[in-house]
Amino acid sequence: MALPQGSVLAPLLFNIYTNNQPKSVDTRRFIYADDLGIGAQATDFKTVEDRLSNALAELTPYYEENHLRANPSKTQVCAFHLRNREAKRQLKVSWSGTSLNIVSTQST
Secondary structure: OOOOOOOOHHHHHHHHHOOOOOOOOOEEEEEEOOEEEEEEOOOOHHHHHHHHHHHHHHHHHHHHHOOOOOOHHHOEEOOOOOOHHHOOOOOOOEEOOEEOEEOOOOOO
16 A cells, blocks of 8 residues: 555554664654654763664664665764864764764854
8 A cells, every 4th residue: 555645644654553663772762754763862972872873773673574664874863962172073873884974063
């Protein structure tokens, strides 16, 4: 069954279909329509990077078992922090061997 893009029913069915996605320890999930956001908080960047990478690694088998195709090349990562001395620090997170695109949070 195919539903037209933009239909009201498609996101609802997708959310029902993916409701049992694994939840990683020390991360939070945010779902909007057919997008999943994963958030992590820690006192150092390395811990955040590890938590996000581990959460994505835990999702991979679930996606394969449920015939879902995640696209790591379209997945983005960003950091919000108060450490001004590390303002240009970029997260190093990968998924299925692909380094995730970094979104700048700095204003121009």
